[in-house]
Amino acid sequence: MNDKCNIEGCNRDCFQDSNQCVLHCDKHDYSTDYYNISILRNFYDELIDYIIESILEFRRIQVDNKELLREYLRSGEASEEIRDLFKDEVIVFNLIFFPCRDARDKFDYLRVLTQLKGIHFNYCSFSATSLNIQDVQVFYQDCNFKQYWMIQNTSLLENVNNVIYQSCIFNNEVSISAWDGDNTLGIALFTDCIFHQKLSFENMIFENKIFINSNDSEIEIGALRITKCVLQDDFILNNLNARSILIKNTEFKSKFEMKDSHIAMMFEAKNTNFEGMFDVQDSKFGGFECFKCVFSNVASFEHCNFSVGRDCIDCMAIFKYTTFLSFTSFRNSRFHLGLDLENANLKEVPNFLNIQLLSDNTNRETLRIIKNSFDKIGNHIDANDFFVKEMKKYKQELSRQGGNWQERIILWFNEKASNFGQSYIKPIVWMLLMAIFYSGLIYAQENDYLYRMYPPFNNVFSWLSQSINNIAKNIIPFKSFAKEGMEFLSLIFYIMFASLTWQTIVAFKRHTKR
Template identity: 25%
Template sequence: MAEYTCSVCNVKFYDREKKFTNDENKCILHSEMDKNKYNGLLNELFIERIELYIDKNILNNKDNKVTFYNVKIPIFKTETRDSTYLWDKISKKFEYNNFKILFIKSVFYGEEKLSSLKNNYLIFEECDFLKKVIISDCKELIFSNTRFHTYLTYKNDLKEQSINSNLSFNDCIFNIIEFKGVTFNNELFANSKENKSFKLEELNFENCILKNRLNLLNNNYLLKINKLYFINTILENKVIIKSCEIKDLRLIETRFKNFCNFEKNKFVSLSLNETIFEKMVSFQQTKFLTNVDFYYVTFKEHSIFKNTIFTNELNLENALFEKNSSFLNISAHEREKDYKDKYKGKPINIKVANRETARIIKDSFEKQNNIIEANKYYAVEMKEREKELEIIKNPLDSIVFFFHKLSSDHSQNWMLSLFWIFLISYLVTSVKTTYGMFETILYNIFIYGVFDKMANIINPFSIMTRGESLTFSMLLFKIIIAYLIYQFIVSVRQNTRRK
């Protein structure tokens, strides 16, 4: 019987394997033959070889470590066989706990369910999982520079208790990740500073607890995520989700117990519901490209929205701010930066969903003694109040708000007040000059001078008229001018105080 030696693991193998793999230089563990389809004989030979390999390495093993290098693992799952078949066989070979099982530069062609190894350490370095990966219960599970081509899930089927897991990913590439009912003790994503290849399509946490830091910052490289969901999850340590483009972010009944950094992100779709931020949270320089509704979201500490962009409506009506928040330089459109990385131009007032949102923003500026910005959102608050008024139900308030806006844009436009002062004065002067019968006509209109006599009695401008008689029409004119002058003064002073 011919004998062959594997160039990778240096084990002896014979014609039975060589005829199957058609490779004289590699055993069935390392053969490059096509393993992408189920083959019963292939699986039988593979299990035999891997058990022999484990037996050989366990003997006189002082380090409690077994390494599989460049192994090509075939498909084991069938209609009658679960994907844990290989791992059940491997676990039976480790009679003692605390063994480190390493797979380096290996390829897994089939669906893998990593279980039955809860008393051992399982480490994957530079591996490829071509199909679905299901994690059940492992003492410690580490993936480094590993690529998951399809779907990775870690679910707890025991509804009564949560699984404690020491799981971590270092510089890995993902497609879809789903975690459910798991308590994570380690930092999940520990990426190096220059990891250009880090990718993540979907990440879903449901009923989970993260005790360590969650870091999705990819340094200077934009990380694109299609879906990022936190549902009924508790994050006990810092959360850094920075410089990401996320198409769909959902924070549902989730509690952040430490500092949250959501800076320089781009959110295309967003759902926020009954979420609590117990420590400071920052959304600086983040772009919200959709309607934003902080629905029953609680901010227990400071919240920062400095230089944040809201292209659509912002709704804070149901949000609770227990401490002050910063909305400095929020804008409806993105602004360019100069060579000193400073913004050009002025921010544009954002769209608010209701008057309460404008009031919250205004109140935030007032608490910081920022009267200039507070006045801007005072005007927005007035405009929203005007939308609420119905002329049939509130005729007098509607008229007041109409003239307030018409005369000075709610005390924000001093040029508008000045314009009306000159225009009305010009029209009245022109009419008096052009029509000689002007006073006579007005005299007859106002019941033969009765209103003129009343005007002289209540004349508040007696100092200006030097005791001269005042017609009712001129009284109305002076009242209008006095109102416009007041609006002009208030509008000019709006950069220092509103009242």
């Protein structure tokens, strides 16, 4: 006699060389199992016996002819008495491994499952890719899905969280889309599940929450795709660890919350409306792009890190043709590759307090928006910091485009003299250095050092000096300040000292303005 199955409470014989019975042993893809010495047929027969044993054990009654029960599960045909036997029962499948199936097989176990009122899959495994049992109440708890899994429309077997899948592991892709023209789902789907690969929702209307996760649980999703969907209840997916997220042509009618999450690659939202509050506080993004999106309510990007671990400019935080109809906050966020709000529409002044732009990729229009936001709330100190960044970006633009040379000279002088009005130390230092240099020129003039350098040119030096000094003498307001014999040089230094004095005054005002 074969050894018994090693699953606790199971007294069935082991199947072939396995140490488990045909219900509990490992299964593979359909073609492998189909040619494996009738494993599918044996599974079908043993599953029927398992159901009958569960019902009879629970009902604590005796049935003389179990074959009648088997026939009902195979065909759905039986007496009213036998139908009543199955009518109010929920079958719990423990640790059973459900193989791939084909509706053309006579031993397709799906026909058996459809005869039941409710099913609780407890610690079960599936190599099957779907179970279309929409008239049966279902609950999957701690199950393991080995292959691609397509979520089918079904009824909910009541449980603590009232979800279909609780603490399940999906090893391959998972998808849900419209079923034969019906695209409305009114029940919650997941609690604390793990998705090692892609999770896709397409062309669906969700009337209930998709995720109801524990507050402290970390959720893993390889890639999340939401396309052409309408979510009428809150979408809450905190503590998420995912490679990428793509949301396209979708409407979020209620709150969108994805706090304390890490999206390693890209978060993309395209042609999507967020009508409720949008909150991704304390999250990290490898790349971030919103394209033609509308945020109708408060949008919170506080304490976020954008472009983490990325060096491609396409991964910078971009809000292109995006409209913010309410308050938006980027407070305490870090943008490792810069921020682009050039083509965003902002109805209210955003909050940029303590943000960090850790690269030079941010365009001038975005810097102007940030500067103006600080000015409008009276935070002139931070506004001045971003004014400097704006001017430096403007200087770069003029250099690349070959802009007006006068503006380029003025911007160059402002940057070197006082860092665009941010430093009062620099102009003071420049004035001290120029005073020393000017004193040296006066000393050299008084001791005729210039004429001693190369005497044959003395006549030329004398004529040139007299010509330019005579021009300077005719500038009447300046005449009283000119050093005799050095009128032209005095004019140059006077202009420089006046400019540096103004730069010093401006810098002091910017640091002390209320």
